[in-house]
Amino acid sequence: MTDIDKTAGPKGTPPAGAEAIKAIPVRHYGRYVSAAIAIAVFAAIIYAFSQGKINWGAIPDYFFDDRVLQGVGKTLLLTLLSMAIGIAGGILLAVMRLSKNPVTSSIAWFYIWFFRGTPVLVQLVVWFNLGLVFEYINLGPLYKDQWSDFMTPFLTALLGLGLNEAAYMAEICRAGLLAVDEGQTEAAHALGMSHAKTLRRIVIPQAMRVIVPPTGNEVINMLKTTSLVSVVQFSELFRVAQDIGQTSGAPVEMYFLAAAWYLLMTSVLSVGQYYIERYYARGSSRSLPPTPWQKIKASVFSLGRPKGGMA
Template sequence: MDKGPADTPPAGPGASGTTPYEAIKAIPVRHYGRWISGVVVAVLLAWLVYAFSQGKIIWATVGDKLFDPSVLSGLGNTVVISISSMALGLVLGILFAVMRLSKNPVTSFVSWLYIWFFRGTPVYVQLLVWFNLSLIFQYINLGPIYKNETVDVLTPFMVALLGLGLNEGAYMAEIVRSGIQSVDEGQSEASHALGMTRMQTMRRVVLPQAMRVIIPPTGNEFINMLKTSSLVSAVQYPELL
């Protein structure tokens, strides 16, 4: 049976004798604000470089002193006090975070008081308090265990360690507490059902999972510690400043 005109399929765009679609001409949008802001920033940067070039800075001396023994010694002390204080702050942070989450009202209140005090007072003031503690307590007397003059115990390094470490512990306590609370309570309930104690549950189950929340802000805290360590020059600790 012959096909009529109505049964003939329509010609497609690629069929012979037909005109193909016209190519789309995309015209990019001009962002004049980007060019203007770029020029402004470049001018300000050039002005800043020019201002420093006009200052009385002996750049040759800067290069000579960059690896001076006193500078390298100060850099080493800065790294040591920063790492030591951060380690102390991390240990105290875990301890006081667990105390803060305890159902014991005494330990919870003591932890809250510690965090409130050391976060609410400046680090510089705390360093000065530790530095002048020998004016209040002439001796550190722990009975038969230990007794010594406070000025001999609180060396500049120890003052810097206590000042930075105790302050950092208060901030780390809140970071660790938020990490612990991010772990679902079902994890702890399952651990208790398996016969684990609270300490085993915290050490084996909760803290490993909480680390993904704790580690990123801890890195930021360490960077901040490196900068805050310049304050210990006020207690005669010879760091990089």
């Protein structure tokens, strides 16, 4: 027969005479010091900028100017098309690099070595100035025209950014494909699946968990890299901001305007990247990471709760 302790209180309360444990939070003085230093540095930067002769009113005046909006549209279009070329070329190069054929593997290796080893700005300038070497572009019966008419600023920017991005995406895709266990490929082949079908149905869906995060970073990086195409006379956001700054007499203010637009666009892309990563995280963890809105709700509703979770 079990003895009953009559001195014990209700379930969940300590026995009579026992002292409740009093939790004393640990003081993190280093956090307070670092926060104070960060606030002081931020205030000093704001004070330094407030002393300059900057016409802050020019930024909202031109923020939605037609020329600026056209530059934003061209920047987004160039980013989208360049990344499409980069992703398609990267997948092809990654498969070629992993091929057992030494010819295709060597070609892919040389391409990646060359385009990753030279700056994208140099590649843009080379594409733009090839007209000094080739007067005509002659593809036989398919196409023939003067190089200056063929290699427009838009095509120069597209080739320069897209072909360069393909080299980086090739390594990202190759890392994702290699991250999938070889046993799954062997099991698919044992079931009679072809190599192409194994890649499409088994390997690539699992590799996307590794490929998507760095690809999102590449998209954001591509958006900012488009500012380099101003050297080939393409009127994207940065080039438009430069032109407006020269005519309006507010060049620095227009640079701030361009920076604000880049921050806005990269922020939107970052949110999209988060949800795509969350989608491909299904099945790899027990619970999906909370969305930004869920984090805000959790933070707001937890403010009124006392410590320890008791109401």
